[in-house]
Amino acid sequence: MKGRLMTASARRLFGGAMALATALAGLPAAAEGADPWHPTLNFYGVTGLVDMPTGQSQPDGQFSTTFSTFAGMTRATLSFQIAPRLSGSFRFSRTKDLNLAGFVDYSDRSFDVQYRVLREGRILPDLVVGLQDFAGTGLAAAEYVVASKHLAPNLVLTGGIGWGRLGSYNPLGAPFGSRPPLNIGRGGSPNVDQYFRGPAALFGGVEWQPTDKLGLKLEYSSDDYAFEEGRGVIKHRSPFSFGVEYQARKHLRLGAYYLYGSELGVTAQISLNPKDRPAGGDLGKATYPVEPRPARSADPDAWSEDWVAQPQAADILRRNTAKMLAETGLVLEAMAISGDRVELWLRNPSYDAEAQAIGRAARVLTRTMPASVETFEIVPVVKGMPTAKVVLRRTDIEALENAPNGAARLFSVAGIADASRRPENLTYDEELYPRLTWSLAPYLKQELFDPDHPYRVDLGMRLATRYELRPGLFFSGSVTKSVTNAFSKGQLRPNNSVLPHVRTDEQLYTRQGDPGLETLTMAWYARPGQDLYGRVTAGYLERMYGGVSAELLWKPQHSRLALGVEVNYARKRDYDGGLGFRDYDIVTGHASAYYDLSQGYRVQLDAGRYLAGDWGATLAFDRVFANGWTVGAFATLTDVSAKEFGEGSFDKGIRVTIPISWMMGSSSRSTASTTIRPIQRDGGARLSVDGRLYETIDDYHRWGIERQWGKVWR
Amino acid sequence: MRQLRTAGLVLAALLGLSGCGSDPAVGDNPLLLGVSALRDGVRTRAAGDAPAPALTRAMVDQVQVPLILASLESRGVTGALVPIGQNGADTTWGTADQIAVIMRGDVVRGTRGLGEDLMSASIPGESVLRSANSVTQREYFHLDGDDQTVRRKFSCEIHEQDAAALVIVERRYQARHFEERCSGQNGGFTNEYWFLADGRMIQSRQWISPSVGFMKLQRLKP
The missing domain is CATH 2.40.160 (Porin)
Structure with a gap:
């Protein structure tokens, strides 16, 4: 047993082992994997062509920021693919010299939502129903139904019908009745009575990606910009717009366009996915491996519980554990130990994944606890409060460290309970407070x-x-x-x-x-x-x-x-x-x-x-x-x-x-x-x-x- | 990656920064991280300019523990591995900068600290890998960007190639060369193994994960 306590002192496994390694060690850097191609964004920062939307949607979770400007109209949009079929956008836009509502340069905020009704198949197209500026002042308000279909892997054809702004150029008529007039007042409430009302018009276009980095867009727009033209902001000479886009970085796409037969415009699309780590994964250092116990038959003394009788045993074990935890970035808040079980109150200032902190603490315990201690109860503590109690068998930790799918297998034999009850012999680390x-x-x-x-x-x-x-x-x-x-x-x-x-x-x-x-x-x-x-x-x-x-x-x-x-x-x-x-x-x-x-x-x-x-x-x-x-x-x-x-x-x-x-x-x-x-x-x-x-x-x-x-x- | 880090910092700046008041978090302040990321970038470039000191047999001979030289092709980096833990038949090897590789014999079954690590794997026994025309089944477990386990299954065939003469740190070896050609639902890879006449694996090239790619391993000391 004495030997056990001695070996329990923290050892530096990495590093010191050899000087040679230092000379050879290289700093790893994650490879930048090629991003699979996904649909591009438009001037409104939603999935689309130039000024019009398409029937496509972004990958689940995609988060993008788009800046666009043409004819003195600047838009900054945050878009998020909330679920595979549902996306939402928030936009700040500013129109120079609009002279509206007492402002020379008129600023506006708007929210959009899109829902993808169909997913592209062999015959069916992608189909999206969208509401643009559905709850704002309504200046940009539009509703649309739009479909897109791949004609080739790098060529997409889009056609749609729009109302509101998107029903203003060359309308077909008003299938669902007239649209109540805009009320540019306080804004903020959903303009439900306007949805899909008034004139409807057709729009469409194609997007072609000749190479991985280059995209070309051609669009026929159903927005006549009559309101802005009447105030001298833009000259609408043609419904056609053209654009060229370049994927400058994995997360950055730049575009230049010629819009409405009269205006030059540019966009910058910054798009990333929370499920896609910029560094490829966790580059943090490895920790101590598990130290398995000797077989009971080989070393019966190591398994004895006699150490419990030693007066200082609990304190020595606690200090050894605290020291080794500190080396892995963790803090021992308190510990209670008995012959066959240990309860560790663990503070984690280092790891965003609590499971990682628990796994590292468990591995430290395999190196510091006498062989008789079979049950590890690890209690994450935050702001002095014990939260969950994660109960792990040491035998499972030893068996599953390197086993295929070892994490899931360990979870299936782990217990999680409430940790509000404090064990009687719980001892705090004497150096933590104050x-x-x-x-x-x-x-x-x-x-x-x-x-x-x-x-x-x-x-x-x-x-x-x-x-x-x-605490x-x-x-x-x-x-x-x-x-x-x-x-x-x-x-x-x-x-x-x-x-x-x-x-x-x-x-x-x-x-x-x-x-x-x-x-x-x-x-x-x-x-x-x-x-x-x-x-x-x-x-x-x-x-x-x-x-x-x-x-x-x-x-x-x-x-x-x-x-x-x-x-x-x-x-x-x-x-x-x-x-x-x-x-x-x-x-x-x-x-x-x-x-x-x-x-x-x-x-x-x-x-x-x-x-x-x-x-x-x-x-x-x-x-x-x-x-x-x-x-x-x-x-x-x-x-x-x-x-x-x-x-x-x-x-x-x-x-x-x-x-x-x-x-x-x-x-x-x-x-x-x-x-x-x-x-x-x-x-x-x-x-x-x-x-x-x-x-x-x-x-x-x-x-x-x-x-x-x-x-x-x- | 530096560009992406910069992009991340710009994003953090756009979103505003968290205010953390206690000292362990100071190092995590994104503004300070910006400084260190730049420093890393400078250091990486400087390291790239100067050639690494050549490893000699005399240096290897001074080492008293088993030693493996590991290289990552995708990153152009090399490190020395020494054993740091043993659990049953599995050995955990570590580098000085705390990257770990877990192996059964000389067959990799895990990595820690490489980014997209191999978290665990079911692997064939080493003797199968030098039996021409045998088949193996492999199952790999990685974590995706959202920390969820991804299971990848592969079926593989062993093919013997022409015997090869290898030079590993001034020492010449005559080795049998085997390929393990693996295919799964989303593509495949080919591992390579070089065995000495006594059956010991002297060199290998083993797949780790989609973004890490292959790790080359050379036994310097048994």
Whole structure:
């Protein structure tokens, strides 16, 4: 047994083994595989020809950004293939010298959806039904049914019929009655009474790809641009447009076009797929292999449980394990050990896949635990809270390390349970608490859709600090200082909101609050009972509010449904980034339901009282990829009327999260994420509190662990 | 890949960056990663300019442990493998920069740290690979870009080629040369093996994954 404890000391297996290897080692770089050809995008950033859509759709999950411009009309579009048949787009467009609604240069945002009804077969074509600008001001509104068919592997013929904008050139008549007039007012609500009404016209074209990189497009458009022509923006001389496109990089396609017999135009299409890693895969380092135990017959002493009687045994084993875990980027939070079983509370600051952290911890345990310890119970811990308990038999770990399909086979014999109950002999690592950490790092903030500056970024520095007093109890704070001062330039926009200015004062905060105290909070996390999680956060919660926020979440390990409640008292902070408050305060809160639909879709419903005192509900829908990408949309309806709300009619937006590990191919838990709203108003606004429970624990729960279980042996 | 990394960083910039407050995450700040990605790029280029130091038999003779020289054709890189773990009949070999290759005898059944790794595989026994006209079945398990397991099945035939004279780090070998021609639903590949008269495999070229391609393995020390 003594020998066992000795050998348990961490050894460096890689590296040191030999100096020769260093001279020979090369840095691996992923090969850039050829991307299979997929349908291209048009000036609206949707699958199409030049200005018209086609019947094709992108591969499932494809995420693209398109910039296009012609005749002073510039469009920037985000498109996402939500499901194999369903896609959605969000667009910001700007028309120079349109002179509309009091603006010389008119800016607009619009949403599109497309549904593919048919998939191309031997006889049938691809067929798509689409709604363009279905809920905006309606200036770009159009509906269409369009079919595409391959005439040869590199030649596609498209024909369709359009309404609205796409029914304006040479219409055939109005098959479904007349179209109510456009109401360029607040926008934001679906214009259902207009869909497929009014004149309809035919459009079509061909796309030919003579080589892998080169594409040629010819189009007959059914958009007459009469509105823009009447205002001197464009001269429409012909329905025909031509284009040539070049695949400059795997993810970048550039195009040049001659449109409508009078205009030159260009596009840049940036298109990628969350299921396609830029680095080819995970380039992170390998870890320790499993160290199998000697056969019991060969070394019966090694299997004895006598070591339990040694007074220091548990402490030595815990320290050895902590040291070896640290070498693999993991943190031993606490451990409970007995003769035949060990419970390891594991903190994972390094790996985006929790299964990978669990697999690495299991391999470390095979090297540190006496042979008699047969059951490994690994408990991921986040913010001091134990989440799932993953129970693995050491015999299975030894048998399946290198077995064909070993990950799936290990999952089938693993147990996952709730870990709220703490074992009696659980001992925390004595060096973990209290702990002070800090960081100084650059930040990047963006501001979208300002009438004068549609896209602005501000670069600055953020100093952040965090003090962990005991498990689950943290103090943290951050201050920021802008370096570029990008947001302080330009005109202060008049604020026409008739509601309390709970969010529309943001420009005052960014102008007056630099440098400023961003957050300063005390947060407490706990497990009040089985399947329950709790949080209390108090202090300067976000740049615009301070107060107290309390949350309780019910989320059983094997349930796809989770329920939560949150109550906050929030008081509006001074604009200057200091400690003072203004005289607006409110009690706000929500009851929330989360449902994991499996297949990578999640829906969330929050109902309650919002910051301006309005009552209502938010519905959010997200596509959740196993590798950590999420793309989603949300909308909030409250008892604030569309008129009181102002431009946009109600709060809505899209949100995207991209894991750094996906981008870089290295191990990391960091993500880049953003929320884009067409416009930020005061209705339907929520308090922004860091570390809400669902997002905090989801990765560490059964479904989060199972999603990426394939990485358990990585 | 550098271009793609840059594209990724631009994307991160467009989307805005996460604010992470505690120190382990500082290194993950995309703005800082941009700096290190550039540094990697410079280092890779510099390494490409200078020829790698030639490996000599004298250097090999100093090594007291089994040694395999592994090269990835698709990346033009070479590394030395030494055994770092044994589990039953399977040996885990590792490089100094912590890339691991798992083999049963000299037949690869897994890799770690190459990107699109071979996560696991069912493989034929080594003796079958030097039996002309025998057939083998292989099953490979990879992870796709969304971390889901992909199973690829292949049926293979062993063909003996002309015997070959090999020179591996100043030492000459006369070896029997076999090809294992594998085909599956979505294409195939051909592994190659060179065996000495005593039945030991001295050199091989084995398929890893679609994007990694082939790994060439040369036994320097048994």
